[in-house]
Amino acid sequence: MQIDKELVAASATPLVLAILAEHESYGYAILKRVRELSGGEMEWTDGMLYPLLHRLERLGHVTTEWQASPEGRRRKYYAITVDGRAALAEHRLQWAAVTRALGGIWGGGDMPALAFGGA
Amino acid sequence: MASLEMEVEHEIAAWRSFVASGPAVAGRDLDELEAHLRDQIADLRHSGLAPDEAFLIAVKRMGRVDEISHEFAREHTGRLWRQLVAVTGDDEGGSGGWRNAIAFAVGAAIAFAVGAAIAVQVARLVAGFPGDAPSWLARNASLLVLPFVAGWLAVRRELPLRGWLWSLAPFALGAVIVNVYPFDHGGATEILVATHIPVVGWLALLYAYSGGAPGSHGRRMDFVRFTGEFVIYYSLIAIGGGVLMALTTAVLAPTQVDVSLVSQWVLPSGAAGAVVVAAWLVESKQRVVENMAPVLTMLFTPLFTVMLLVAAVAYAFTGPGNAFDRELLGVFDALMVVVLGLVLYGISAREPSTRPGWSDHVRLVAVLAALALDLMVLAAMAARIGDLGFTPNRVAALGLNLVLLVNLAGTAWYIGRFVAGRSGFARIERWQTAYLPVFAVWAAIVVVVVPAVFSFE
Numbered sequence: 001m002q003i004d005k006e007l008v009a010a011s012a013t014p015l016v017l018a019i020l021a022e023h024e025s026y027g028y029a030i031l032k033r034v035r036e037l038s039g040g041e042m043e044w045t046d047g048m049l050y051p052l053l054h055r056l057e058r059l060g061h062v063t064t065e066w067q068a069s070p071e072g073r074r075r076k077y078y079a080i081t082v083d084g085r086a087a088l089a090e091h092r093l094q095w096a097a098v099t100r101a102l103g104g105i106w107g108g109g110d111m112p113a114l115a116f117g118g119a
Numbered sequence: 120m121a122s123l124e125m126e127v128e129h130e131i132a133a134w135r136s137f138v139a140s141g142p143a144v145a146g147r148d149l150d151e152l153e154a155h156l157r158d159q160i161a162d163l164r165h166s167g168l169a170p171d172e173a174f175l176i177a178v179k180r181m182g183r184v185d186e187i188s189h190e191f192a193r194e195h196t197g198r199l200w201r202q203l204v205a206v207t208g209d210d211e212g213g214s215g216g217w218r219n220a221i222a223f224a225v226g227a228a229i230a231f232a233v234g235a236a237i238a239v240q241v242a243r244l245v246a247g248f249p250g251d252a253p254s255w256l257a258r259n260a261s262l263l264v265l266p267f268v269a270g271w272l273a274v275r276r277e278l279p280l281r282g283w284l285w286s287l288a289p290f291a292l293g294a295v296i297v298n299v300y301p302f303d304h305g306g307a308t309e310i311l312v313a314t315h316i317p318v319v320g321w322l323a324l325l326y327a328y329s330g331g332a333p334g335s336h337g338r339r340m341d342f343v344r345f346t347g348e349f350v351i352y353y354s355l356i357a358i359g360g361g362v363l364m365a366l367t368t369a370v371l372a373p374t375q376v377d378v379s380l381v382s383q384w385v386l387p388s389g390a391a392g393a394v395v396v397a398a399w400l401v402e403s404k405q406r407v408v409e410n411m412a413p414v415l416t417m418l419f420t421p422l423f424t425v426m427l428l429v430a431a432v433a434y435a436f437t438g439p440g441n442a443f444d445r446e447l448l449g450v451f452d453a454l455m456v457v458v459l460g461l462v463l464y465g466i467s468a469r470e471p472s473t474r475p476g477w478s479d480h481v482r483l484v485a486v487l488a489a490l491a492l493d494l495m496v497l498a499a500m501a502a503r504i505g506d507l508g509f510t511p512n513r514v515a516a517l518g519l520n521l522v523l524l525v526n527l528a529g530t531a532w533y534i535g536r537f538v539a540g541r542s543g544f545a546r547i548e549r550w551q552t553a554y555l556p557v558f559a560v561w562a563a564i565v566v567v568v569v570p571a572v573f574s575f576e
Binding site: 026027028031045046047048050051052054055057058059060061063064065071073074075076081082083 | 147148150151152154155157158159161180181182183184186187190191193194195471472474540541542543544545546
């Protein structure tokens with residue numbers, strides 16, 4: 001099953017914030033984590049992640065730092081801020097409301113747990 | 120195998136330069152994207168793919184380059200700003216359309232510049248300047264020129280008729296007020312109006328500049344940049360014009376030509392037309408100034424900071440009470456406005472996504488020193504008003520200092536939080552853009568309310 005483009009776009013911000021709430025990370029690792037969490041069903045265009053990350057940085061939801069990887073590759077690491085955690089909590093409330101509404105009409109049992117719920 | 124590796128390296132380099140051709144993708148972003156591509160290639164090769172196969176799949180996953188650069192452009196509108204001309208060119212379609220668009224833009228700018236020059240000359244002839252210098256000329260000077268800038272911006276932004284009306288209405292309103300009020304000639308309120316109406320007029324340009332969306336914070340920040348770069352361009356034109364005038368006068372002096380004609384005809388027309396021309400240059404020759412502006416702010420912010428610190432410490436020791444006479448207050452107001460302008464412009468020229476650096480610390484010190492000075496000025500002013508009561512000048516100065524004080528305090532607070540890593544740079548920008556209307560409202564109060572309250576004395 002492929003998830004709808006709009007739905008992927010709408011969930012991208014909370015998903016990225018939730019992944020960064022686990023621990024700081026860099027672009028490629030964040031995408032790998034998205035694939036892992038969604039079982040490959042959320043297909044992201046890799047390049048689109050970066051404008052999103054830069055927007056989060058501009059909003060002060062994440063901070064960045066360039067670090068060298070063990071293989072000597074320079075990577076830009078993103079870490080969530082207090083503001084970012086607040087935004088994530090807000091996203092969670094909104095998504096919970098959405099899933100409650102859908103669960104109410106579909107019957108809560110077969111609603112799959114949302115991937116980012118575990119932050 | 121080694122040659123295949125080399126080939127992939129070439130491919131990566133080619134891909135990188137292709138992505139780099141996007142207007143809003145900066146050098147560090149390229150590093151980031153390339154690191155991603157290389158990670159992906161390494162993983163794919165790990166699972167057994169040949170280098171060239173791994174490259175192809177990694178590039179495919181990365182997405183179409185035009186879509187990525189479009190997405191970057193949406194996020195980094197500030198970087199895109201310098202490309203405005205190229206973008207409108209694309210909209211026209213093809214290079215022929217672009218050339219037409221440029222010809223149209225140049226033609227429009229020249230037409231409006233000539234319009235401003237004619238308006239000023241007509242007013243000058245009616246007033247009989249320089250033989251006679253009626254004070255209405257000073258009150259109306261900015262109202263003769265700025266509507267042409269607004270009109271030119273309205274053409275450039277392709278505003279509908281309603282947009283035109285909104286762009287020009289403030290000037291019509293200002294003209295009515297300035298000319299209907301029965302000012303005492305050479306009185307304090309008249310001088311205040313003459314100095315404040317240009318501020319109102321300039322901020323009124325925001326409507327046309329923002330394409331009819333003056334509420335947008337992004338557009339307001341662009342307008343701040345526009346203002347700063349306008350000042351630079353106008354100064355450059357003024358210096359060049361001054362040299363031209365001086366040489367013309369010197370060359371023509373021995374001949375029978377009446378040299379005073381130069382100062383009567385060329386100087387006012389040039390000064391008025393240059394306002395439109397400078398605005399046009401800022402809009403279209405963005406890149407030239409963009410390289411210079413950060414350098415200028417980086418150069419002058421520390422110098423002004425040192426000066427402010429010295430002044431703040433000196434006045435703190437000597438005690439400000441008796442030192443602040445009327446002229447000095449004016450000097451301090453000018454200083455505060457310049458510092459605020461420098462900070463504002465430094466903020467607008469700064470790449471928002473970079474981390475706090477030494478220039479942000481310097482800016483914070485500058486703002487704090489200015490804040491301390493402003494508080495001392497306010498204290499002195501309050502004492503003066505307590506002793507001698509309100510006059511139009513004191514009200515205007517007090518209001519300006521309060522408006523500046525609140526702005527500086529907010530600026531210091533948000534820069535402090537940013538430097539401490541507690542909030543993003545966007546908050547500083549947002550504070551400033553949200554504050555812009557306060558300046559306009561205060562200047563408008565000085566123009567509209569203060570003269571009436573003090574019965575136009």
